[in-house]
Every structure is written in C-alpha cells, then in structure tokens.
Amino acid sequence: MKLLAYLLYIPLQIVWLPLSLLGVILVGLGQVGVSRRLGVSWTAVEVLNARWTMDVFGLRRDKAARRLAGHIPNDSTFGLWLFCLPLWLTRWVCRTPFLYPVVSPPERTGVAGMVVMRTLAIDDAIAHSLEGAEQFVFLGAGLDTRAYGPLLNRDLAIYELDRPADLALKREGLKAAGIDVARVRYVEVDFADPNWLDALRAAGYDQTRKTIFLWEGVTLYLTTRQVRDTLEAIRAHMAPTSVVIADFYATRTLEWGSKATAGYMEKSGEGLRFGIDFSADPEARLQSFLRESKLRLAGCTLLGGADKRGPLLAIAELTP
Ligand SMILES: C[S@@+](CC[C@H](N)C(=O)[O-])C[C@H]1O[C@@H](n2cnc3c(N)ncnc32)[C@H](O)[C@@H]1O
Incomplete structure (x- = not known):
C-alpha cells in the first residue's frame, strides 16, 4: 500500500506543485504578515494548523480547531487545502497514513x-x-x-x-x-x-x-x-x-x-x-x-x- 501511495502521490504532487506553493504563500502571508500587523503570536497559528490538518486527515478529531482556523484573520484554510490536497487525496485513495500527518513511535x-x-x-x-x-x-x-x-x-x-x-x-x-x-x-x-x-x-x-x-x-x-x-x-x-x-x-x-x-x-x-x-x-x-x-x-x-x-x-x- 505504501508503494501505491508513493506511485500516486509523486506525480500528483509534481502536477499540483504551483498550487501547493500558492498555498504556502497564502498561509505564510496570514501567519507571518497579518500576525505581525496585529501584534499577535504567529507560532500559535502554526500549532492550530497542525491540529486543523490532523482533523482533516482523520488523525485526531478537533472540530473547533477546524472552525476557528477559518475565522481568524491570520490564517488561510484555503491555503492549507491547496497545500495539503495531494497528500489528502493519496491518503483517501490508499486508506493509509502517509508522510504527514502520521503517528510515529x-x-x-x-x-x-x-x-x-x-x-x-x-x-x-x-x-x-x-x-x-x-x-x-x-x-x-x-x-x-x-x-x-x-x-x-x-x-x-x-x-x-x-x-x-x-x-x-x-x-x-x-x-x-x-x-x-x-x-x-x-x-x-x-x-x-x-x-x-x-x-x-x-x-x-x-x-x-x-x-x-x-x-x-x-x-x-x-x-x-x-x-x-x-x-x-x-x-x-x-x-x-x-x-x-x-x-x-x-x-x-x-x-x-x-x-x-x-x-x-x-x-x-x-x-x-x-x-x-x-x-x-x-x-x-x-x-x-x-x-x-x-x-x-x-x-x-x-x-x-x-x-x-x-x-x-x-x-x-x-x-x-
Ligand atoms: C506556540 S503558541 C502555543 C499555544 C498553545 N499552548 C497551543 O499549544 O496551541 C505559544 C503561546 O504562548 C504565548 N506566550 C508566549 N510568551 C508569553 C508570555 N510571556 N506571557 C503569556 N503568554 C505568552 C503566545 O502568545 C502564544 O499564544
């Protein structure tokens, strides 16, 4: 299953790369740029995004994190989706934890x-x-x-x-x-x-x-x-x-x-x-x-x- 996941993910990620990069830019602009303007913590957004991802990938349920991320000015759930989509699709099709987010010992x-x-x-x-x-x-x-x-x-x-x-x-x-x-x-x-x-x-x-x-x-x-x-x-x-x-x-x-x-x-x-x-x-x-x-x-x-x-x-x- 891991091999299948790689076979699917690599071409998908290559084709999607410009949009993944756009996702990184959108998230970064909010997290760093807007946080700076508002004088608030940008590392707090980093943690929220990890928990948003865990929820979206079914690793840990946190509905409130998912909702909050969509309603603060220094985050972009659209950007997060753009960045995560190849990983999410791979996980969804192969039904296996893959690369990120995963549980490790x-x-x-x-x-x-x-x-x-x-x-x-x-x-x-x-x-x-x-x-x-x-x-x-x-x-x-x-x-x-x-x-x-x-x-x-x-x-x-x-x-x-x-x-x-x-x-x-x-x-x-x-x-x-x-x-x-x-x-x-x-x-x-x-x-x-x-x-x-x-x-x-x-x-x-x-x-x-x-x-x-x-x-x-x-x-x-x-x-x-x-x-x-x-x-x-x-x-x-x-x-x-x-x-x-x-x-x-x-x-x-x-x-x-x-x-x-x-x-x-x-x-x-x-x-x-x-x-x-x-x-x-x-x-x-x-x-x-x-x-x-x-x-x-x-x-x-x-x-x-x-x-x-x-x-x-x-x-x-x-x-x-
Ligand atoms: C990386 S975030 C972690 C937030 C949260 N504990 C979590 O796990 O989601 C660090 C938090 O510590 C807060 N913080 C940092 N220095 C602080 C200080 N001197 N007094 C109060 N809060 C502080 C920041 O405002 C920020 O919300």
Missing part, C-alpha cells in the same frame, strides 16, 4: 512530526489526570481548542491565559465561528510579570481544588528565570492533587528552529530562549532543572529520544 519522532506527536502525547497526559479535576488552566493558551471540544462535557472551570492581543483575536475568531465560549474565562497575563498569578486568582481560580495546568509550547519563548518563576508561582498556589503538564525543549531543537526560520523567530518577538541540554541523561537534566521549583517529575515522555543527539523535547507531568 515517540522515540522516532522527528521535527516534521513534533507538533502532531506533542499534541497526541499531551492529550494522553490530560486523559490520565482528568479524574477528580475541577479546574483546567491553559497557560499561554494561544489557539488551543481543547476547551471547546472534549473538555466541554466535563464539569470543569476553565481558564485560558495569554497576552491581551492574542486573547482578543481568539475570542473574535471563536465568536465568528459560532463556538460557544460561555464556559471559558479569559485571563490576560504576561509570564514576564512575576505577579501574573494574581489575575488568575482574581478570575476565580481556587487553589484548594484539583487543577490541571497545561503549559504547552510556551517555555521555549521565555527566559530561564521566567520559566523557573512561573513554575514556582504555580507550585506555591496549587492543591496537592493538582498537576502541571508542560513541555521542555532541547537546546538542539532551539538551534534547529532558529536556523530553519533564518533568525525570523527572534525578529518576530518570538525568539527561542529557554532550552535544556538533553544530549545525555535527559530525564536527570530535567529533574535537576525542576529541583529549584520543588516540583516532582511524576511522568515524562521523550519525543525523538532514539536520536543519538538526544530527544527533541520532553513532556513532563509535574506534581507538588
């Missing part, structure tokens, strides 16, 4: 599949922790749509935290997409401000209740001090049963990201700052970093760990 994950596998691993980590949870806090929520999908049926108080412009853009997009936002409380924060947790408490967060904190795809944009301070602040205001799910990136992943975007990340205000050298004994290195914040590493998934340079990232489940 965690240790074999490469940079192309990093966001896909991270999303799936974090879905699993959330599912493990949901029992008894009463609150869910998205730290740097970006365009994550979990709050408008599977979590809706849970009796949870949901908080989405991000910077003001990013929250405003998301709320407008959700409204335009007709997605019910009644259950979610939006809290403006900046993790550079050591008092960011005051805003969460003012919004109703109760530190005596079991809470899931999700910090996905954010630590890499902060300084080491900001990551430590944020974790310490959470540690000081969390119930003993609460859990923080967070991802931490290898320094080699940051170096790759800077090179792949030719330094654009720094210029766009989303420079890559905090990474950990995971080249040897990654779990021990992560534990040593976490010691200061007094959080315990209760679970750890390493993506890309089969590479001799060490994993690309670690997804950690942290408890007090």
Whole structure:
C-alpha cells in the first residue's frame, strides 16, 4: 500500500506543485504578515494548523480547531487545502497514513512530526489526570481548542491565559465561528510579570481544588528565570492533587528552529530562549532543572529520544 501511495502521490504532487506553493504563500502571508500587523503570536497559528490538518486527515478529531482556523484573520484554510490536497487525496485513495500527518513511535519522532506527536502525547497526559479535576488552566493558551471540544462535557472551570492581543483575536475568531465560549474565562497575563498569578486568582481560580495546568509550547519563548518563576508561582498556589503538564525543549531543537526560520523567530518577538541540554541523561537534566521549583517529575515522555543527539523535547507531568 505504501508503494501505491508513493506511485500516486509523486506525480500528483509534481502536477499540483504551483498550487501547493500558492498555498504556502497564502498561509505564510496570514501567519507571518497579518500576525505581525496585529501584534499577535504567529507560532500559535502554526500549532492550530497542525491540529486543523490532523482533523482533516482523520488523525485526531478537533472540530473547533477546524472552525476557528477559518475565522481568524491570520490564517488561510484555503491555503492549507491547496497545500495539503495531494497528500489528502493519496491518503483517501490508499486508506493509509502517509508522510504527514502520521503517528510515529515517540522515540522516532522527528521535527516534521513534533507538533502532531506533542499534541497526541499531551492529550494522553490530560486523559490520565482528568479524574477528580475541577479546574483546567491553559497557560499561554494561544489557539488551543481543547476547551471547546472534549473538555466541554466535563464539569470543569476553565481558564485560558495569554497576552491581551492574542486573547482578543481568539475570542473574535471563536465568536465568528459560532463556538460557544460561555464556559471559558479569559485571563490576560504576561509570564514576564512575576505577579501574573494574581489575575488568575482574581478570575476565580481556587487553589484548594484539583487543577490541571497545561503549559504547552510556551517555555521555549521565555527566559530561564521566567520559566523557573512561573513554575514556582504555580507550585506555591496549587492543591496537592493538582498537576502541571508542560513541555521542555532541547537546546538542539532551539538551534534547529532558529536556523530553519533564518533568525525570523527572534525578529518576530518570538525568539527561542529557554532550552535544556538533553544530549545525555535527559530525564536527570530535567529533574535537576525542576529541583529549584520543588516540583516532582511524576511522568515524562521523550519525543525523538532514539536520536543519538538526544530527544527533541520532553513532556513532563509535574506534581507538588
Ligand atoms: C506556540 S503558541 C502555543 C499555544 C498553545 N499552548 C497551543 O499549544 O496551541 C505559544 C503561546 O504562548 C504565548 N506566550 C508566549 N510568551 C508569553 C508570555 N510571556 N506571557 C503569556 N503568554 C505568552 C503566545 O502568545 C502564544 O499564544
């Protein structure tokens, strides 16, 4: 079936190439150009697009991601379709996962599949922790749509935290997409401000209740001090049963990201700052970093760990 998929995909992609390139341009103009004009995160769109693709290809259901992508000014679902069509048709005809998006063993994950596998691993980590949870806090929520999908049926108080412009853009997009936002409380924060947790408490967060904190795809944009301070602040205001799910990136992943975007990340205000050298004994290195914040590493998934340079990232489940 794989051979058939290649035999179909290669000529199809060659013929379609100009339209695929047009798709890349349309998506890029929105993601980078419009995000810059509006002063919002462009990396948040990158993650949304990965989840849009996973839904369209039947890898992970996320109707809200699909709808939201069509209603924010810094994305183009038309462009995404133009780019993806040869892959989608190949998958549809051959009925087999092919090239992208695909599920790979965690240790074999490469940079192309990093966001896909991270999303799936974090879905699993959330599912493990949901029992008894009463609150869910998205730290740097970006365009994550979990709050408008599977979590809706849970009796949870949901908080989405991000910077003001990013929250405003998301709320407008959700409204335009007709997605019910009644259950979610939006809290403006900046993790550079050591008092960011005051805003969460003012919004109703109760530190005596079991809470899931999700910090996905954010630590890499902060300084080491900001990551430590944020974790310490959470540690000081969390119930003993609460859990923080967070991802931490290898320094080699940051170096790759800077090179792949030719330094654009720094210029766009989303420079890559905090990474950990995971080249040897990654779990021990992560534990040593976490010691200061007094959080315990209760679970750890390493993506890309089969590479001799060490994993690309670690997804950690942290408890007090
Ligand atoms: C790559 S996106 C990830 C979004 C989301 N967690 C997800 O997985 O879809 C990074 C997010 O972190 C937010 N962020 C970055 N630095 C921040 C800061 N200092 N304070 C608050 N949010 C921040 C950005 O606005 C953006 O929404």
